[in-house]
Amino acid sequence: MISALLPNVVTVQAATTEVNTSTILEEFSESDIIEEIDSFITVDSGKLSITNEPLLEELINNNLEAANAAFNPDSALESTNDIIVSIKDQLHTVNEGIDNNELFVQADKEIVELNQFSTMANGYSDWAHEIRRHWWGVKRIFRSKAAASSFAYEMSTSGNMVGATSVLLVGAPPAAGAVILSGIYLNQMASSINHKMNLYSKIYLNVTYALIFATGEHKD
Incomplete structure (x- = not known):
């Protein structure tokens, strides 16, 4: 497995967590x-x-x-x-x-993969379609309608459920007992992305490792 080129990281200080x-x-x-x-x-x-x-x-x-x-x-x-x-x-x-x-x-709890191609190395993640991996799953941030529409179209037209799962979770395996992807699921996701992008200039798509998804307005 080929390692992605990553910044030279030395230490991570504990993130300050404030619970309201x-x-x-x-x-x-x-x-x-x-x-x-x-x-x-x-x-x-x-x-x-x-x-x-x-x-x-x-x-x-x-x-x-x-x-x-x-x-x-x-x-x-x-x-x-x-x-x-x-x-x-x-x-x-x-x-x-x-x-x-x-x-x-990282200190902000974003997870970086060290031993395989990262989404950044693959050219998949950029400002318009940013991908952040977390302990609970994957957050995608869409900052343009074109990026959101492109991803929604990719999901709605995917005939490969295994491939779609890999894309959604950035190659990580789903949790045991995770929902089974279907055309209905992917169409619902695509519809939710397009609907939210018509309401807001920036949106997020959260997908947990159980393959539960949610969309909403993203605020930088």
Whole structure:
């Protein structure tokens, strides 16, 4: 496997994570809950870990349906503990990759792959269509209608579900029990991208490793 050329990185300082305790009792949609849960994840000694787990449990317990929709591909509603376990499993997978010198986590929690072509090396990620890999999945940021429309068209016309999965998750394997991609799923995603791009000048597409997606307005 050919390594991508990457910047020479020496150390990573722990990211400062500020948890707004006033939001714990608020209700969030599945498109927002990922960002809220991510505020409890910090970089410590080059690895990812949970900070203030009791407050995270309270947040999930108050937003169980949204958290379930974001992380659980099955229809059955999981418990708060099940979702915490799922989050810890995903963090463990990333930290294993760091231990094996396959992944590197930046101070902002974005993940860089060390042992394979990165999206930047492939020329896939740029300002108009930026790709960021995180512990929970992949965030795509579209800053032009042309870039969003092109990706939406690519998804809606894809006849290769395995290939589409690889594109969506930037080559990473989906979580065990992840939803099975179908033409309906990809058409719904394409429709959501096009609809949001008609409303906003910049949008995001979040895809979790369970292949749950959400779109919304992106603010730089």
